[in-house]
Amino acid sequence: MVGAACALYLARAGLATLVLDRGPVAGGTTGAGEGNLLVSDKEPGPELDLALLSARLWHDLAAERGIGRAVEFEAKGGIVVASDAAGMAALTGFAAGQRTAGVAAEIVDAAQLHDLEPHLAPDLAGGVRYPQDCQVMPSLAAAHVVRAARRAGAELRTGATVTDILRAPDGSVRGVRTAGHGDIHAPAVVNAAGTWGGEVAALAGVRLPVLPRRGFVLVTEPLPPGTVRHKVYAADYVADVASGDAGLQSSAVVESTAAGPVLIGASRERVGFDRTFSLPVVRRLAAQATALFPLLGTVHAMRAYLGFRPYLPDHLPAIGADPRAPGLHHACGHEGAGIGLAVGTGHLIAQSLTGRTPDLDLAPFRPDRFEEKSEEEKSEEKKETGQR
Protein backbone atom coordinates (compact mmCIF):
# COMPACT_ATOMS: atom_id res chain seq x y z
CA MET A 1 0.00 0.00 0.00
CA VAL A 2 2.76 2.45 0.93
CA GLY A 3 4.67 1.60 -2.24
CA ALA A 4 1.53 2.09 -4.32
CA ALA A 5 0.91 5.50 -2.74
CA CYS A 6 4.54 6.56 -3.26
CA ALA A 7 4.22 5.58 -6.93
CA LEU A 8 1.01 7.57 -7.29
CA TYR A 9 2.37 10.81 -5.87
CA LEU A 10 5.77 10.41 -7.57
CA ALA A 11 4.17 9.79 -10.97
CA ARG A 12 1.81 12.72 -10.48
CA ALA A 13 4.79 14.87 -9.58
CA GLY A 14 6.12 14.08 -13.05
CA LEU A 15 8.85 11.58 -12.16
CA ALA A 16 9.41 8.45 -14.27
CA THR A 17 8.33 5.81 -11.77
CA LEU A 18 8.78 2.03 -11.80
CA VAL A 19 7.12 -0.12 -9.12
CA LEU A 20 8.85 -3.41 -8.32
CA ASP A 21 6.85 -5.84 -6.21
CA ARG A 22 8.33 -9.13 -5.06
CA GLY A 23 4.90 -10.73 -5.05
CA PRO A 24 1.53 -9.67 -6.40
CA VAL A 25 0.06 -6.27 -5.47
CA ALA A 26 -1.12 -6.41 -1.81
CA GLY A 27 0.62 -9.76 -1.32
CA GLY A 28 2.39 -8.72 1.89
CA THR A 29 1.09 -6.92 4.95
CA THR A 30 -1.46 -4.87 2.99
CA GLY A 31 -3.51 -7.92 2.08
CA ALA A 32 -3.58 -9.01 5.70
CA GLY A 33 -4.89 -5.76 7.17
CA GLU A 34 -8.26 -4.37 8.17
CA GLY A 35 -8.04 -1.09 6.26
CA ASN A 36 -8.07 1.25 9.22
CA LEU A 37 -7.55 4.95 8.55
CA LEU A 38 -7.37 6.03 12.18
CA VAL A 39 -6.56 9.27 13.92
CA SER A 40 -8.24 8.11 17.14
CA ASP A 41 -5.47 5.80 18.37
CA LYS A 42 -2.66 8.31 18.02
CA GLU A 43 -1.37 10.69 20.65
CA PRO A 44 -0.29 14.19 19.64
CA GLY A 45 3.03 14.06 17.82
CA PRO A 46 4.53 13.34 14.42
CA GLU A 47 2.49 10.19 13.75
CA LEU A 48 -0.79 12.00 14.45
CA ASP A 49 0.30 14.88 12.18
CA LEU A 50 0.96 12.32 9.44
CA ALA A 51 -2.42 10.67 10.12
CA LEU A 52 -4.24 14.01 9.82
CA LEU A 53 -2.42 14.83 6.58
CA SER A 54 -3.24 11.34 5.30
CA ALA A 55 -6.90 11.69 6.28
CA ARG A 56 -7.19 14.80 4.10
CA LEU A 57 -5.42 13.08 1.21
CA TRP A 58 -7.62 9.96 1.52
CA HIS A 59 -10.71 12.15 1.29
CA ASP A 60 -9.29 13.82 -1.86
CA LEU A 61 -8.44 10.44 -3.37
CA ALA A 62 -11.82 8.94 -2.51
CA ALA A 63 -13.50 11.88 -4.24
CA GLU A 64 -11.71 11.09 -7.52
CA ARG A 65 -13.86 9.40 -10.12
CA GLY A 66 -14.04 5.64 -9.72
CA ILE A 67 -11.88 5.41 -6.59
CA GLY A 68 -13.98 5.97 -3.45
CA ARG A 69 -16.56 3.30 -4.17
CA ALA A 70 -14.05 0.90 -5.71
CA VAL A 71 -11.88 0.86 -2.60
CA GLU A 72 -14.93 0.72 -0.29
CA PHE A 73 -13.98 4.04 1.32
CA GLU A 74 -16.27 4.73 4.27
CA ALA A 75 -16.03 7.81 6.48
CA LYS A 76 -17.83 5.91 9.21
CA GLY A 77 -16.05 7.37 12.22
CA GLY A 78 -14.58 5.52 15.18
CA ILE A 79 -15.85 4.98 18.69
CA VAL A 80 -13.46 4.13 21.50
CA VAL A 81 -15.27 2.70 24.50
CA ALA A 82 -14.32 2.53 28.17
CA SER A 83 -15.60 -0.24 30.39
CA ASP A 84 -15.38 1.64 33.69
CA ALA A 85 -15.14 5.15 35.15
CA ALA A 86 -11.34 5.04 35.48
CA GLY A 87 -11.01 4.02 31.83
CA MET A 88 -13.42 6.78 30.83
CA ALA A 89 -11.38 9.38 32.74
CA ALA A 90 -8.19 8.26 31.01
CA LEU A 91 -9.90 8.29 27.63
CA THR A 92 -11.31 11.78 28.23
CA GLY A 93 -7.84 13.08 29.06
CA PHE A 94 -6.35 11.41 25.98
CA ALA A 95 -9.05 12.94 23.77
CA ALA A 96 -8.46 16.41 25.24
CA GLY A 97 -4.81 16.19 24.19
CA GLN A 98 -5.77 15.03 20.71
CA ARG A 99 -8.21 17.93 20.27
CA THR A 100 -5.39 20.43 20.75
CA ALA A 101 -3.63 18.69 17.83
CA GLY A 102 -6.62 19.05 15.50
CA VAL A 103 -8.53 15.82 16.12
CA ALA A 104 -12.33 15.94 16.32
CA ALA A 105 -13.21 13.95 19.44
CA GLU A 106 -16.67 14.00 21.03
CA ILE A 107 -17.32 12.61 24.49
CA VAL A 108 -20.21 10.15 24.40
CA ASP A 109 -22.04 9.06 27.55
CA ALA A 110 -23.35 5.57 28.16
CA ALA A 111 -26.85 6.35 26.87
CA GLN A 112 -25.65 8.06 23.67
CA LEU A 113 -23.33 5.11 23.09
CA HIS A 114 -26.31 2.86 22.48
CA ASP A 115 -27.94 5.31 20.09
CA LEU A 116 -24.74 5.20 18.05
CA GLU A 117 -24.16 1.44 18.38
CA PRO A 118 -27.34 -0.36 19.46
CA HIS A 119 -25.66 -3.74 19.92
CA LEU A 120 -22.92 -2.61 22.30
CA ALA A 121 -22.80 -4.27 25.72
CA PRO A 122 -25.16 -2.52 28.16
CA ASP A 123 -22.70 -1.89 31.02
CA LEU A 124 -20.06 0.29 29.35
CA ALA A 125 -19.08 3.56 31.04
CA GLY A 126 -18.97 5.66 27.87
CA GLY A 127 -16.71 6.49 25.00
CA VAL A 128 -15.28 9.01 22.58
CA ARG A 129 -16.47 9.38 19.01
CA TYR A 130 -13.89 10.23 16.34
CA PRO A 131 -15.67 11.33 13.13
CA GLN A 132 -12.37 11.50 11.17
CA ASP A 133 -11.73 7.74 11.37
CA CYS A 134 -12.34 6.04 8.03
CA GLN A 135 -12.04 2.65 6.41
CA VAL A 136 -11.02 1.17 3.07
CA MET A 137 -10.71 -2.40 1.82
CA PRO A 138 -6.91 -2.60 1.79
CA SER A 139 -6.27 -4.95 -1.15
CA LEU A 140 -8.67 -3.00 -3.35
CA ALA A 141 -7.13 0.25 -2.13
CA ALA A 142 -3.62 -0.86 -3.12
CA ALA A 143 -4.83 -2.16 -6.50
CA HIS A 144 -6.72 1.01 -7.38
CA VAL A 145 -3.95 3.31 -6.19
CA VAL A 146 -1.52 1.34 -8.39
CA ARG A 147 -4.00 1.69 -11.25
CA ALA A 148 -4.17 5.45 -10.70
CA ALA A 149 -0.37 5.58 -10.57
CA ARG A 150 -0.16 3.75 -13.90
CA ARG A 151 -2.64 6.19 -15.41
CA ALA A 152 -0.25 8.93 -14.27
CA GLY A 153 2.59 7.18 -16.09
CA ALA A 154 4.06 4.76 -13.55
CA GLU A 155 5.04 1.25 -14.61
CA LEU A 156 4.41 -1.88 -12.52
CA ARG A 157 6.39 -5.13 -12.46
CA THR A 158 5.20 -7.87 -10.14
CA GLY A 159 7.17 -10.97 -9.22
CA ALA A 160 10.31 -8.83 -9.29
CA THR A 161 12.46 -9.46 -6.22
CA VAL A 162 15.16 -6.88 -5.54
CA THR A 163 18.35 -8.82 -4.82
CA ASP A 164 20.82 -5.96 -4.56
CA ILE A 165 21.08 -2.20 -4.51
CA LEU A 166 23.58 -0.87 -7.02
CA ARG A 167 25.96 1.78 -5.74
CA ALA A 168 28.54 3.96 -7.42
CA PRO A 169 32.12 4.11 -6.09
CA ASP A 170 31.20 7.24 -4.12
CA GLY A 171 28.47 5.26 -2.30
CA SER A 172 25.50 6.81 -4.02
CA VAL A 173 22.64 4.61 -5.17
CA ARG A 174 22.47 3.86 -8.90
CA GLY A 175 19.51 1.47 -9.07
CA VAL A 176 18.64 -2.09 -8.14
CA ARG A 177 19.42 -5.62 -9.25
CA THR A 178 16.37 -7.86 -9.61
CA ALA A 179 15.72 -11.55 -10.00
CA GLY A 180 14.18 -11.93 -13.44
CA HIS A 181 14.15 -8.29 -14.53
CA GLY A 182 17.88 -7.64 -14.62
CA ASP A 183 19.56 -4.44 -13.43
CA ILE A 184 17.40 -1.35 -13.31
CA HIS A 185 19.21 1.97 -13.21
CA ALA A 186 17.64 4.88 -11.40
CA PRO A 187 18.96 7.92 -9.55
CA ALA A 188 16.52 7.32 -6.68
CA VAL A 189 15.30 4.13 -5.00
CA VAL A 190 12.38 4.19 -2.54
CA ASN A 191 12.37 1.34 -0.05
CA ALA A 192 8.66 0.65 0.56
CA ALA A 193 9.13 -3.02 1.40
CA GLY A 194 7.08 -2.80 4.59
CA THR A 195 7.95 -5.52 7.09
CA TRP A 196 10.82 -6.55 4.83
CA GLY A 197 12.15 -2.98 4.64
CA GLY A 198 15.06 -3.81 6.93
CA GLU A 199 16.27 -6.46 4.47
CA VAL A 200 16.13 -4.03 1.56
CA ALA A 201 17.99 -1.41 3.60
CA ALA A 202 20.65 -4.01 4.38
CA LEU A 203 21.23 -4.50 0.62
CA ALA A 204 22.47 -0.90 0.62
CA GLY A 205 24.56 -1.57 3.71
CA VAL A 206 22.42 0.53 6.04
CA ARG A 207 20.65 -0.53 9.20
CA LEU A 208 16.89 -0.11 9.59
CA PRO A 209 15.58 -2.32 12.40
CA VAL A 210 12.12 -3.21 11.05
CA LEU A 211 10.69 -6.16 12.97
CA PRO A 212 7.51 -8.16 12.29
CA ARG A 213 4.68 -7.75 14.79
CA ARG A 214 2.11 -10.46 14.14
CA GLY A 215 -1.61 -9.83 14.20
CA PHE A 216 -4.67 -12.02 13.70
CA VAL A 217 -8.03 -10.94 12.31
CA LEU A 218 -11.23 -12.95 12.74
CA VAL A 219 -13.89 -12.81 10.02
CA THR A 220 -17.54 -13.41 10.87
CA GLU A 221 -20.35 -14.53 8.62
CA PRO A 222 -21.98 -11.60 6.76
CA LEU A 223 -24.30 -9.55 8.96
CA PRO A 224 -26.94 -7.03 7.90
CA PRO A 225 -25.87 -3.40 7.29
CA GLY A 226 -26.16 -1.38 10.47
CA THR A 227 -25.28 -4.21 12.87
CA VAL A 228 -21.92 -2.58 13.63
CA ARG A 229 -21.84 1.00 12.37
CA HIS A 230 -18.48 2.49 13.34
CA LYS A 231 -15.00 1.29 13.99
CA VAL A 232 -15.41 0.31 17.60
CA TYR A 233 -12.60 -0.58 19.90
CA ALA A 234 -11.73 -0.79 23.57
CA ALA A 235 -9.60 1.94 25.14
CA ASP A 236 -6.90 -0.65 25.97
CA TYR A 237 -6.05 -0.76 22.25
CA VAL A 238 -4.15 2.53 22.44
CA ALA A 239 -1.87 1.16 25.18
CA ASP A 240 -1.35 -2.07 23.19
CA VAL A 241 -0.27 -0.19 20.08
CA ALA A 242 2.20 1.88 22.09
CA SER A 243 3.66 -1.14 23.86
CA GLY A 244 7.09 -2.42 22.90
CA ASP A 245 6.59 -5.72 24.70
CA ALA A 246 7.28 -8.79 22.55
CA GLY A 247 4.61 -10.81 24.37
CA LEU A 248 1.00 -11.04 23.30
CA GLN A 249 -1.23 -7.97 23.60
CA SER A 250 -4.77 -8.00 22.32
CA SER A 251 -7.81 -5.75 22.47
CA ALA A 252 -10.93 -5.89 20.40
CA VAL A 253 -11.20 -3.72 17.30
CA VAL A 254 -14.54 -4.39 15.59
CA GLU A 255 -15.82 -3.09 12.27
CA SER A 256 -18.20 -4.21 9.57
CA THR A 257 -17.19 -4.36 5.92
CA ALA A 258 -19.02 -3.38 2.76
CA ALA A 259 -19.36 -7.06 1.88
CA GLY A 260 -21.10 -7.85 5.19
CA PRO A 261 -18.63 -9.78 7.35
CA VAL A 262 -17.47 -8.14 10.58
CA LEU A 263 -13.71 -8.05 11.16
CA ILE A 264 -12.34 -8.57 14.64
CA GLY A 265 -8.74 -7.56 15.45
CA ALA A 266 -6.29 -6.83 16.91
CA SER A 267 -3.58 -8.93 18.47
CA ARG A 268 0.07 -7.97 18.63
CA GLU A 269 3.00 -10.26 19.33
CA ARG A 270 6.59 -10.47 18.20
CA VAL A 271 7.20 -14.04 17.11
CA GLY A 272 9.24 -13.47 13.95
CA PHE A 273 7.58 -14.53 10.70
CA ASP A 274 5.78 -17.49 12.29
CA ARG A 275 2.60 -18.15 10.28
CA THR A 276 1.30 -20.86 12.62
CA PHE A 277 -2.38 -20.44 13.45
CA SER A 278 -2.84 -19.69 17.15
CA LEU A 279 -6.15 -20.76 18.63
CA PRO A 280 -5.42 -19.10 22.02
CA VAL A 281 -4.91 -15.73 20.31
CA VAL A 282 -8.08 -15.82 18.20
CA ARG A 283 -10.03 -17.18 21.17
CA ARG A 284 -8.93 -14.16 23.17
CA LEU A 285 -9.91 -11.82 20.34
CA ALA A 286 -13.32 -13.48 20.11
CA ALA A 287 -13.85 -13.18 23.87
CA GLN A 288 -12.89 -9.50 23.86
CA ALA A 289 -15.12 -8.78 20.86
CA THR A 290 -18.14 -10.52 22.38
CA ALA A 291 -17.55 -8.56 25.60
CA LEU A 292 -18.04 -5.39 23.50
CA PHE A 293 -20.79 -6.77 21.23
CA PRO A 294 -22.57 -9.70 22.93
CA LEU A 295 -24.46 -10.49 19.71
CA LEU A 296 -21.17 -11.55 18.10
CA GLY A 297 -21.31 -14.57 20.40
CA THR A 298 -24.30 -15.83 18.40
CA VAL A 299 -22.71 -15.66 14.94
CA HIS A 300 -20.04 -17.77 13.29
CA ALA A 301 -16.45 -16.77 12.74
CA MET A 302 -15.89 -18.14 9.24
CA ARG A 303 -12.15 -17.80 9.13
CA ALA A 304 -9.13 -15.96 10.45
CA TYR A 305 -6.10 -14.48 8.76
CA LEU A 306 -2.79 -13.13 9.97
CA GLY A 307 -0.18 -10.67 8.91
CA PHE A 308 3.05 -9.05 10.03
CA ARG A 309 3.07 -5.36 10.85
CA PRO A 310 6.35 -3.57 10.13
CA TYR A 311 7.40 -2.45 13.59
CA LEU A 312 10.14 0.05 14.34
CA PRO A 313 11.26 0.35 17.98
CA ASP A 314 9.89 3.90 18.44
CA HIS A 315 6.60 3.15 16.61
CA LEU A 316 7.28 5.79 13.96
CA PRO A 317 7.81 4.96 10.28
CA ALA A 318 11.02 5.72 8.40
CA ILE A 319 10.26 8.35 5.76
CA GLY A 320 12.72 10.28 3.65
CA ALA A 321 16.24 10.32 2.27
CA ASP A 322 18.91 8.17 3.88
CA PRO A 323 22.08 10.24 4.33
CA ARG A 324 24.10 7.02 4.66
CA ALA A 325 23.26 5.99 1.08
CA PRO A 326 22.60 9.04 -1.11
CA GLY A 327 19.74 8.28 -3.50
CA LEU A 328 18.08 5.78 -1.16
CA HIS A 329 14.79 6.86 0.36
CA HIS A 330 12.69 4.94 2.87
CA ALA A 331 8.95 4.69 3.23
CA CYS A 332 8.37 1.76 5.55
CA GLY A 333 7.84 0.77 9.18
CA HIS A 334 4.28 2.05 9.57
CA GLU A 335 3.37 -0.84 11.85
CA GLY A 336 -0.43 -1.33 11.88
CA ALA A 337 -1.24 2.08 10.40
CA GLY A 338 0.26 1.74 6.93
CA ILE A 339 -2.98 1.74 4.97
CA GLY A 340 -3.98 5.03 6.52
CA LEU A 341 -0.53 6.64 6.57
CA ALA A 342 0.39 5.49 3.05
CA VAL A 343 -0.99 8.50 1.22
CA GLY A 344 0.64 11.07 3.51
CA THR A 345 3.88 9.15 3.19
CA GLY A 346 3.67 9.02 -0.60
CA HIS A 347 2.91 12.73 -0.71
CA LEU A 348 5.90 13.58 1.52
CA ILE A 349 8.23 11.29 -0.44
CA ALA A 350 7.18 12.98 -3.68
CA GLN A 351 7.77 16.43 -2.19
CA SER A 352 11.14 15.35 -0.87
CA LEU A 353 12.27 13.77 -4.17
CA THR A 354 11.25 16.78 -6.22
CA GLY A 355 13.15 19.16 -3.97
CA ARG A 356 10.13 20.85 -2.45
CA THR A 357 9.70 21.47 1.26
CA PRO A 358 7.65 18.62 2.68
CA ASP A 359 4.34 19.56 4.36
CA LEU A 360 5.60 17.92 7.55
CA ASP A 361 9.01 18.06 9.17
CA LEU A 362 10.63 14.72 8.30
CA ALA A 363 13.16 14.85 11.16
CA PRO A 364 11.16 12.54 13.51
CA PHE A 365 10.95 9.98 10.68
CA ARG A 366 14.69 10.08 9.84
CA PRO A 367 15.73 6.59 8.70
CA ASP A 368 19.18 6.88 10.28
CA ARG A 369 17.81 7.54 13.79
CA PHE A 370 18.51 3.95 14.89
CA GLU A 371 22.30 4.10 14.53
CA GLU A 372 22.59 3.36 18.23
CA LYS A 373 20.92 0.10 19.09
CA SER A 374 18.12 0.55 21.62
CA GLU A 375 18.28 -1.14 25.02
CA GLU A 376 15.46 -3.36 23.85
CA GLU A 377 17.37 -4.60 20.83
CA LYS A 378 20.52 -5.13 22.87
CA SER A 379 18.69 -7.26 25.41
CA GLU A 380 17.01 -9.20 22.63
CA GLU A 381 20.35 -9.90 20.99
CA LYS A 382 21.71 -11.00 24.32
CA LYS A 383 18.79 -13.40 24.71
CA GLU A 384 19.32 -14.79 21.24
CA THR A 385 23.06 -15.26 21.84
CA GLY A 386 22.30 -16.98 25.13
CA GLN A 387 19.95 -19.38 23.43
CA ARG A 388 22.52 -20.48 20.91
Added chain:
Amino acid sequence: MKRTPLELAQAQPGPAYAVTVDGREIAALPGQTVAAVLWTQGITSWRATRGSGAPRGIFCGIGVCFDCLVTVNDRPNQRACLVPAAPGDAIRTQEGTGHDELGHGAL
Protein backbone atom coordinates in the same frame (compact mmCIF):
# COMPACT_ATOMS: atom_id res chain seq x y z
CA MET B 1 -37.06 -35.29 -9.75
CA LYS B 2 -35.53 -37.48 -7.06
CA ARG B 3 -31.77 -37.58 -6.90
CA THR B 4 -30.36 -40.48 -4.91
CA PRO B 5 -27.29 -42.70 -5.24
CA LEU B 6 -28.87 -45.44 -3.05
CA GLU B 7 -29.12 -47.99 -5.85
CA LEU B 8 -25.72 -47.23 -7.29
CA ALA B 9 -24.10 -47.64 -3.89
CA GLN B 10 -26.32 -50.65 -3.02
CA ALA B 11 -26.90 -48.88 0.29
CA GLN B 12 -29.19 -50.32 2.93
CA PRO B 13 -29.84 -47.39 5.28
CA GLY B 14 -31.84 -47.64 8.48
CA PRO B 15 -35.46 -46.54 8.71
CA ALA B 16 -36.41 -43.06 7.47
CA TYR B 17 -37.31 -40.24 9.86
CA ALA B 18 -39.07 -36.91 9.40
CA VAL B 19 -37.67 -33.38 9.11
CA THR B 20 -39.41 -30.25 7.87
CA VAL B 21 -38.43 -27.92 5.03
CA ASP B 22 -40.13 -24.55 5.40
CA GLY B 23 -42.75 -26.31 7.51
CA ARG B 24 -43.40 -29.12 5.03
CA GLU B 25 -42.64 -32.58 6.39
CA ILE B 26 -40.25 -34.71 4.33
CA ALA B 27 -38.44 -38.02 4.86
CA ALA B 28 -34.72 -38.24 5.58
CA LEU B 29 -32.42 -41.26 5.85
CA PRO B 30 -29.84 -41.90 8.57
CA GLY B 31 -26.41 -40.62 7.58
CA GLN B 32 -27.63 -37.89 5.27
CA THR B 33 -26.44 -34.33 5.51
CA VAL B 34 -29.02 -31.56 5.27
CA ALA B 35 -27.91 -31.07 1.66
CA ALA B 36 -28.43 -34.75 0.87
CA VAL B 37 -31.93 -34.62 2.36
CA LEU B 38 -32.79 -31.61 0.20
CA TRP B 39 -31.29 -33.11 -2.96
CA THR B 40 -33.15 -36.37 -2.40
CA GLN B 41 -36.35 -34.32 -2.55
CA GLY B 42 -35.24 -32.67 -5.77
CA ILE B 43 -34.59 -29.36 -3.98
CA THR B 44 -31.40 -27.88 -5.42
CA SER B 45 -31.67 -24.27 -4.26
CA TRP B 46 -32.40 -23.09 -0.71
CA ARG B 47 -30.84 -19.69 -0.31
CA ALA B 48 -31.13 -16.27 -1.95
CA THR B 49 -27.91 -14.22 -2.02
CA ARG B 50 -27.80 -11.03 0.04
CA GLY B 51 -27.00 -8.79 -2.90
CA SER B 52 -29.15 -9.71 -5.89
CA GLY B 53 -31.26 -12.49 -4.36
CA ALA B 54 -29.81 -15.07 -6.78
CA PRO B 55 -30.58 -18.74 -5.97
CA ARG B 56 -27.91 -20.86 -4.30
CA GLY B 57 -27.48 -24.52 -3.36
CA ILE B 58 -24.53 -26.91 -3.35
CA PHE B 59 -21.39 -25.69 -5.09
CA CYS B 60 -18.27 -27.30 -3.60
CA GLY B 61 -20.00 -29.87 -1.40
CA ILE B 62 -17.05 -30.07 0.99
CA GLY B 63 -17.55 -27.12 3.35
CA VAL B 64 -15.20 -24.66 1.72
CA CYS B 65 -17.28 -22.30 -0.38
CA PHE B 66 -20.08 -21.29 2.05
CA ASP B 67 -22.54 -21.24 -0.86
CA CYS B 68 -25.00 -23.86 0.50
CA LEU B 69 -25.90 -21.88 3.64
CA VAL B 70 -29.23 -22.75 5.20
CA THR B 71 -31.11 -22.11 8.44
CA VAL B 72 -31.42 -25.21 10.64
CA ASN B 73 -33.39 -25.04 13.90
CA ASP B 74 -33.35 -21.22 13.79
CA ARG B 75 -29.57 -21.07 13.41
CA PRO B 76 -28.74 -19.35 10.12
CA ASN B 77 -25.70 -19.85 7.87
CA GLN B 78 -25.22 -23.56 8.47
CA ARG B 79 -23.37 -25.30 5.66
CA ALA B 80 -25.93 -27.81 4.37
CA CYS B 81 -23.18 -29.98 2.90
CA LEU B 82 -21.60 -30.56 6.32
CA VAL B 83 -24.43 -30.51 8.87
CA PRO B 84 -25.86 -33.98 9.54
CA ALA B 85 -29.65 -34.04 9.47
CA ALA B 86 -31.37 -35.20 12.67
CA PRO B 87 -34.94 -36.30 13.40
CA GLY B 88 -37.28 -33.33 13.76
CA ASP B 89 -34.89 -30.77 12.24
CA ALA B 90 -36.62 -27.60 11.09
CA ILE B 91 -34.80 -26.66 7.86
CA ARG B 92 -35.60 -23.22 6.47
CA THR B 93 -34.59 -21.61 3.21
CA GLN B 94 -32.56 -18.49 3.89
CA GLU B 95 -32.84 -14.95 2.56
CA GLY B 96 -29.76 -12.77 2.60
CA THR B 97 -27.66 -12.92 5.75
CA GLY B 98 -30.29 -14.86 7.67
CA HIS B 99 -29.87 -12.27 10.42
CA ASP B 100 -32.67 -9.83 9.64
CA GLU B 101 -33.29 -9.43 13.37
CA LEU B 102 -29.90 -7.73 13.87
CA GLY B 103 -29.93 -4.99 11.27
CA HIS B 104 -31.49 -1.59 11.57
CA GLY B 105 -31.47 -0.86 7.89
CA ALA B 106 -28.64 0.59 5.89
CA LEU B 107 -27.28 3.86 7.21
